[in-house]
Every structure is written in C-alpha cells, then in structure tokens.
Amino acid sequence: xxxxxxxxxxxxxxxxxxxxxxxxxxxxxxxxxxxxxxxxxxxxxxxxxxxxxxxxxxxxxxxxxxxxxxxxxxxxxxxxxxxxxxxxxxxxxxxxxxxxxxxxxxxxxxxxxxxxxxxxxxxxx
Amino acid sequence: xxxxxxxxxxxxxxxxxxxxxxxxxxxxxxxxxxxxxxxxxxxxxxxxxxxxxxxxxxxxxxxxxxxxxxxxxxxxxxxxxxxxxxxxxxxxxxxxxxxxxxxxxxxxxxxxxxxxxxxxxxxxxxxxxxxxxxxxxxxxxxxxxxxxxxxxxxxxxxxxxxxxxxxxxxxxxxxxxxxxxxxxxxxxxxxxxxxxxxxxxxxxxxxxxxxxxxxxxxxxxxxxxxxxxxxxxxxxxxxxxxxxxxxxxxxxxxxxxxxxxxxxxxxxxxxxxxxxxxxxxxxxxxxxxxxxxxxxxxxxxxxxxxxxxxxxxxxxxxxxxxxxxxxxxxxxxxxxxxxxxxxxxxxxxxxxxxxxxxxxxxxxxxxxxxxxxxxxxxxxxxxxxxxxxxxxxxxxxxxxxxxxxxxxxxxxxxxxxxxxxxxxxxxxxxxxxxxxxxxxxxxxxxxxxxxxxxxx
Numbered sequence: 328x329x330x331x332x333x334x335x336x337x338x339x340x341x342x343x344x345x346x347x348x349x350x351x352x353x354x355x356x357x358x359x360x361x362x363x364x365x366x367x368x369x370x371x372x373x374x375x376x377x378x379x380x381x382x383x384x385x386x387x388x389x390x391x392x393x394x395x396x397x398x399x400x401x402x403x404x405x406x407x408x409x410x411x412x413x414x415x416x417x418x419x420x421x422x423x424x425x426x427x428x429x430x431x432x433x434x435x436x437x438x439x440x441x442x443x444x445x446x447x448x449x450x451x452x
Numbered sequence: 453x454x455x456x457x458x459x460x461x462x463x464x465x466x467x468x469x470x471x472x473x474x475x476x477x478x479x480x481x482x483x484x485x486x487x488x489x490x491x492x493x494x495x496x497x498x499x500x501x502x503x504x505x506x507x508x509x510x511x512x513x514x515x516x517x518x519x520x521x522x523x524x525x526x527x528x529x530x531x532x533x534x535x536x537x538x539x540x541x542x543x544x545x546x547x548x549x550x551x552x553x554x555x556x557x558x559x560x561x562x563x564x565x566x567x568x569x570x571x572x573x574x575x576x577x578x579x580x581x582x583x584x585x586x587x588x589x590x591x592x593x594x595x596x597x598x599x600x601x602x603x604x605x606x607x608x609x610x611x612x613x614x615x616x617x618x619x620x621x622x623x624x625x626x627x628x629x630x631x632x633x634x635x636x637x638x639x640x641x642x643x644x645x646x647x648x649x650x651x652x653x654x655x656x657x658x659x660x661x662x663x664x665x666x667x668x669x670x671x672x673x674x675x676x677x678x679x680x681x682x683x684x685x686x687x688x689x690x691x692x693x694x695x696x697x698x699x700x701x702x703x704x705x706x707x708x709x710x711x712x713x714x715x716x717x718x719x720x721x722x723x724x725x726x727x728x729x730x731x732x733x734x735x736x737x738x739x740x741x742x743x744x745x746x747x748x749x750x751x752x753x754x755x756x757x758x759x760x761x762x763x764x765x766x767x768x769x770x771x772x773x774x775x776x777x778x779x780x781x782x783x784x785x786x787x788x789x790x791x792x793x794x795x796x797x798x799x800x801x802x803x804x805x806x807x808x809x810x811x812x813x814x815x816x817x818x819x820x821x822x823x824x825x826x827x828x829x830x831x832x833x834x835x836x837x838x839x840x841x842x843x844x845x846x847x848x849x850x851x852x853x854x855x856x857x858x859x860x861x862x863x864x865x866x867x868x869x870x871x872x873x874x875x876x877x878x879x880x881x882x883x884x885x886x887x888x889x890x891x892x893x894x895x896x897x898x899x900x901x902x903x904x905x906x907x908x
Binding site: 396399400429430434 | 490491493494495497498500501504
C-alpha cells in the first residue's frame with residue numbers, strides 16, 4: 328500500500344502514514360475550515376489499511392498543539408477506527424503535548440477515559 | 453424449544469425480526485448515548501479552552517498596552533533627550549527646544565478653541581493629533597545637533613574656534629614697536645628728539661584708534677556702512693614684517709592651503725588680509741540630493757571664508773554668508789532626520805510641521821521657499837512660537853532679553869512683512885496666550901504693559 332503524506336499548513340498538521348513501518352503520525356495545528364473534508368483522505372486510507380493491509384505492530388504519534396472542536400470530534404472517530412482494529416493489531420498510541428498546553432493534555436485524558444481498551448500514552452515534553 | 457411448538461411459523465419470524473430490531477436499536481442507542489457524551493465532552497472542553505483563551509487574550513492585551521505605554525514613554529524621553537542635548541550643546545540657545553513646544557501647544561489649543569476665520573476647520577481631534585504636534589515641536593530644531601558650535605555661538609566676526617582679534621591685536625603691538633624702533637633709529641641718525649617724540653606719539657595714537665575701529669567692527673553690533681568698510685580696507689594696508697615660517701605647526705589640511713601661497717621670509721605682510729588659505733572649499737556636497745529634498749536656498753560656493761577683511765566687513769551681526777547658510781542647514785538636517793524616521797500613520801506630519809518653521813508666507817523663507825498655502829496651521833504656529841521664544845529668552849549671554857511689548861512689536865513687523873501669519877499673531881494676542889506664556893517663562897521685569905488693541 329502507498330504511503331500517504333500531507334504537508335503541514337498554517338491551519339493543518341503534517342500527516343505521515345507509513346504503510347510498511349506501521350507508523351501513523353499527525354503533527355502541528357488542526358483548525359481547518361472544513362475538518363471532515365480535510366481528514367477524509369486520511370480516514371479512507373486508514374480504513375483500507377486496517378482492511379488487511381496493516382502490519383502486526385502499529386505506532387501512532389499525535390502531537391497537535393492547537394485544534395478546534397470539530398478536530399476533537401474527528402479524533403474520536405479516528406480513535407474509534409483504532410479501537411475496532413485493536414484486536415488484530417498491537418497498537419500503541421502516543422499523545423504528545425507540551426507540558427504548558429493544558430488543553431492538549433486534557434484532550435488526551437478524555438481519550439484515555441473513552442477508550443479504556445486502547446494503549447494511550449500521555450507524553451509530555 | 454418448547455415455545456416453538458405453541459408458536460406459529462409467522463410469530464417465530466416476527467419475534468426474530470423484533471429481536472434483531474431490538475439489538476440494532478440497542479446498538480444505535482448506545483452509540484447515540486456515547487456520541488452525546490462525547491459531544492458534551494467536546495463542548496465542555498471547548499468552553500473551558502475558550503475561557504482560557506479569552507483570559508489569555510485579555511492578559512496579552514494588558515501586556516501589549518503596558519508595552520505600548522512603556523514604548524511611548526521611551527519615545528517621549530528620547531525626544532526630550534535630543535531636545536535637551538541641543539539646548540545643552542549651546543548655552544546661547546538655552547531652553548529653546550523645551551520652551552517652543554510649550555508655547556506651540558498653548559497656541560494650538562487656542563486655535564482649537566477658536567472657531568472663526570482660518571480656525572473654523574482647525575481642531576486637534578484626538579490625543580494622537582496632539583501628540584503629532586507635540587513631537588514636531590519638540591524636534592523642530594533636532595538638526596542643530598550637527599551645526600558646528602562655533603557657528604551657532606559665533607559671538608564676534610573674527611571668531612573661528614577662538615576670537616582672532618587677539619592675533620590681530622598682536623600685529624598692532626608689532627607695528628607699535630616697529631614705530632618705536634623707527635623713532636629710536638631716527639634719533640640715532642641725529643634727528644631732533646622732541647620732533648621724533650611728537651611724531652611717535654601721533655603715530656601711536658593713530659594706531660591705537662585704528663585698532664579700536666577694527667575691534668568695534670568685530671563686535672558686529674553696528675551696521676557696516678560703505679565708508680566703514682573703506683576705513684577697514686585702508687587700515688588693512690599697514691604692513692608688518694613676518695620673519696617666521698608660517699607653515700610650521702600646521703595640520704596637513706591647513707598646510708596644503710598655506711603652501712599654495714607665498715611663504716618665504718622675511719615677508720612683508722598686510723595688517724589685515726583675505727588670504728587664499730582662509731577659504732575652505734565646499735567638498736562632498738550632494739547637490740542632487742539637495743534638489744531632490746526640495747531645498748531651494750542658494751548654496752554658497754565655499755564652505756567657509758575666514759578671510760579677516762571679509763569677516764570684519766560683514767554688514768550686520770557676526771555671521772558671514774557661508775556661516776548663515778551653515779546655520780540654516782540645521783533645518784535641512786531636521787527634515788532629513790525626521791523624514792528618515794518610520795513614523796506611524798498618525799505621526800506622519802511631524803516632518804512637515806517641524807520642518808517649515810523658518811518658511812515665510814511669501815516664499816522668502818527657507819529651506820523650501822514655501823508659501824502660506826503650503827504651510828499647515830501647525831507649521832505657522834511653530835514659526836510664531838520659534839521667533840517669540842527667541843526674542844524673549846533671557847538665557848542668552850549675547851543679548852539682553854526683549855520686553856513683552858518690544859517682542860510683540862517685532863512680531864507685528866514680521867507679520868506686516870508676511871514673514872509670520874497674521875491670523876496666528878492675532879490669536880496669540882486675543883486668546884491671552886502671550887500673557888499666559890509671559891507669566892510662565894519671562895522674568896517679571898520683562899512683562900510690561902502691552903496695548904494689544906493696536907495690533908488687532
């Protein structure tokens with residue numbers, strides 16, 4: 328499966344979906360004008376990926392310093408996808424945030440609370 | 453199953469369908485509940501973040517306002533520092549840069565309050581406009597930082613870095629002794645002693661008188677008539693003999709100028725002269741830039757002419773043509789300096805307001821030979837303030853301060869000559885600003901009775 332890379336913009340994060348290495352990375356800010364439109368290629372890629380194209384071990388690194396409400400909603404959907412795939416794959420999620428960024432930390436805590444079966448590490452830096 | 457035996461085929465299908473529906477309904481409901489919970493979570497988080505962001509924004513705003521205030525204070529202090537430096541540079545101008553803003557602002561306020569004639573449409577709309585005016589008047593003479601002190605402070609005609617009258621007096625001393633020697637020689641040659649003594653006394657007396665004429669002219673207090681100049685030129689023809697090499701002890705620039713002339717000794721020298729060496733050429737002057745800046749004042753050919761005769765014969769005052777231009781150049785520098793500063797939009801008129809206070813209403817001022825129409829009211833206010841401060845200042849060692857009535861009379865002459873704006877002059881009187889300023893800055897003995905009616 329092809330890798331998917333979306334470069335960072337002022338409003339959107341850099342997205343790297345490395346099919347062979349099993350690495351999913353989101354880094355930057357997330358407040359696109361149309362959030363679901365923006366993330367659509369990523370979500371479609373992931374659905375196809377977990378439909379038998381993903382390796383056993385998968386690492387997800389998310390470092391979003393600023394995000395709007397619809398991005399929060401999308402991240403829930405994203406975690407739903409991971410949640411569905413967790414039985415067939417060993418998924419490790421690193422939620423990376425700056426120690427002064429309370430909003431990012433609290434969002435990470437929300438995800439842990441909602442997805443108790445997923446391995447979500449809060450990584451402060 | 454037991455139940456299947458008492459149930460019809462149809463019921464069984466129906467129940468199955470209901471069970472499926474129920475399960476699907478449960479799933480959907482669960483998902484909906486989960487979604488609602490998530491939405492609430494997102495909303496709560498969002499609200500919390502919004503509050504945090506708003507608080508942060510308020511804090512930042514406060515910080516920015518604090519910084520802005522600090523910056524404004526810094527800029528104000530900086531402006532006052534420059535004005536203070538100029539005032540400190542020459543005790544001859546004393547507190548000029550500090551008092552002109554006070555008077556300008558008093559006048560501007562009076563113009564703001566007046567609603568007749570040219571002041572109908574003039575107002576200081578807000579703090580920014582007031583600040584623009586204030587800054588312009590604080591910086592109106594900022595170009596003076598580059599004016600040589602010896603020109604600003606030139607107290608006598610022969611003054612360069614020092615008053616050359618002492619040098620000339622020494623020559624008189626030399627001639628005085630020469631005459632004494634000549635008398636002794638006459639006596640040695642057998643001339644009648646009492647006749648020689650009488651001759652010498654007369655010669656000495658004449659010489660002493662001639663020195664007094666030169667010395668008096670040097671002060672520059674009286675206008676030099678043609679016959680005065682002729683007398684100076686006649687005195688200048690006296691000679692003395694120089695036995696020393698006058699190229700020694702000079703820095704290379706001066707030496708170059710001196711070497712261009714006759715330097716052999718003994719040399720018969722004129723008592724007073726204009727020498728080639730006294731002319732300092734004008735070098736590195738950017739005429740193109742001068743024109744581009746819109747400066748119209750004619751530029752003298754030489755930078756300086758220190759010729760003794762040339763300077764002693766200055767018509768009035770102590771400044772030569774070249775030196776007057778050098779003084780006027782302060783306004784060129786003021787304009788250059790201010791036009792180079794990146795003033796924000798609300799201060800963009802500072803160079804215009806500050807740079808036109810030596811213009812007249814009829815194109816005879818400097819440096820741009822503007823006329824009334826080119827000069828906004830604040831520039832015309834500053835021109836009046838500049839002159840009035842200079843007339844009444846009591847901190848200038850070279851002149852007695854004028855009284856209030858004398859100063860206002862001089863202003864009225866300048867108004868008649870269209871050098872100053874009559875409307876502003878009359879506002880100055882009618883509004884009582886003249887008296888308000890006088891009480892604040894003039895010595896009590898300067899404040900005499902003024903009949904303002906005669907000027908209105």
